[in-house]
Amino acid sequence: MIEVLWHGRGGQGAFTAARLLGAASSFADGSYALAFPSFGPERRGAPMRAFTKMSREPIGDRSAVSRANYVIYLDDTLLGEGWEDELLPDGKVIVNSVRSFGDPRIVAIDANGISQEILGRPIPNTALLGALCSVCDYVSADNVKRAIEGYMPAKLHEKNKRVVDAALEAVGKTRAAGVAVNTDESLKSQVIGSVSRETTKDAHFDAPASRGETVIPTLQTDALDPADFAHTTCYDGGYLVAKNAGWRNMRPVLDAGKCTGCLQCYLYCPDGCLFRPARQTADAAGTAAVAIDYDFCKGCGVCVEMCRFGALAMVPESEGDER
């Protein structure tokens, strides 16, 4: 039995991908598949998991997958400490990311870039499905496309099939590159560029490497003191153990020079993530009337709509990191 564990966020289509994969693997006679999601009580944007089990035998075990042959992350912020524990020996991780992760078991693909280019929206699920076909021989790309035709609305067929092809092509290139550099002991795992970012590839890939080491963000840690992350906005009565930062793929940035201090963003933020700094800080944002709590901002963009002076703008999360 081949087991696949999907880590995604509500709204990214992880369960759809899990179902499509199950469908794709079960077209042949005598094939069986199971796909199901696991949600918490949280909302769109919150971490969730989905599972696909594929076998030539009837599948009796309907429980969640704790160790999988393939672990797929639709969002790289979900790839945190302990990821190895979910992987069977010889297992592979496929992650939607533009960063590199110094580990040959991790295949990174810019699925957001591919889907943004073709679908016009960063919905990475079918791109990762294409990447999986390339890494896992059990499922063919043709069957994945057949599953897309059978289980997605007709208007999405063509574009998603193109997404699968683009992902296959991107992973194919990397695998070829992987063979060529296998002798290199210091091999870093490859990051597969999106079709849209071919020209700016170097800039994108060099940025993380220049930091010297790979930083894998974690959403939950054991010791979080509200004073460390709520930046004075949080009244100390609440008890918070998890940030919401990983919910967003766009973030608001403030142009302090244009801010007039009207505070409409602060007034209308549903999460209370725009706050009035208690004291002047050294950085430029400290001179504006408001600052942004990136630990809890979900990237809804209400603040940008509320700003009449153009002082706030949404930028992709990957660019935000570089600022």
Added chain:
Amino acid sequence: MAMNAKNMPADELFFGHKACAGCGGSLAVRAALKVLGPNAVAALPAGCMSAVGFNFPQLCFANNAMITPFAATAAVLTGIEAGLRAQGKKPDDCTVVGFAGDGGTADIGIQALSGAIDRNDDVLYICYDNEAYMNTGIQKSSLTPFGAKTTTTPVGKNSHGCLTQKKNVFEIVAAHGLPYAATASVGYMSDFLKKLERAKGIHGTRFIHVIAPCPTGWGAPESKMVDLARDVVDCGLWYLAEYEGEQVSGVPGGTFTLNCKPREFASVRDYLKGQGRFRALSDEEISLVERSRDAKWEMIERDWA
């Protein structure tokens, strides 16, 4: 001086919650607790705000807050208030406040609300209205407007969404003759803050019905949440009004006040077509929506102005 962005307390009393990005309901709760302060005690029935606020161990209310049975929001408020008073533990600035959704207010919790008003218990009941049972995945409530698509009022060949009109909860509540009731919208925050302050200062049962758009359930971009909450008022499908009972106004039967009278309504079509839930509406059905709006405003101008 009325509370505004510049003078409202910096403390966030509802923070770190797991609501969807751009959630109108969480903005309503955040704003209400800013006005009511850390000594307010909150009660929430089943609904989005209790589901996103109490993900143990992530507890997002800095205030004392508890979850109630679905039908019992107002009854639990009564109990909290009586209990605090009996123990002599109720500070002067302690407001006992309930945050219930539209289903928890207009469908499931209406008997408990009616009972609390009947007893004139000293509680504030806030209905954040996102126009469907969003917590369970968008089912119709009695505050879902005509034509809105939900999972129980689907759109297809034979049906174009919700067949019924939004229930007049504000007037139902006002008909009890309680001290204070108001409607508001999270898009008009200064009006909402003013009504919260007003309600805070009155003893007896108070009720605020605040429109709180749900981008997920309404099929609209998250960033447009506040704009939608303004548009619904501007196009006349929602109104900002207050009712002051005889205890407050001194007028037998109480008085209605319209706080905002649009000189000219914005386009209903633009408001409806900006949301996925109304996409299937035909021109004829849109004019039906406009006609029912006009009928409502005829009543408002005749009786309230």
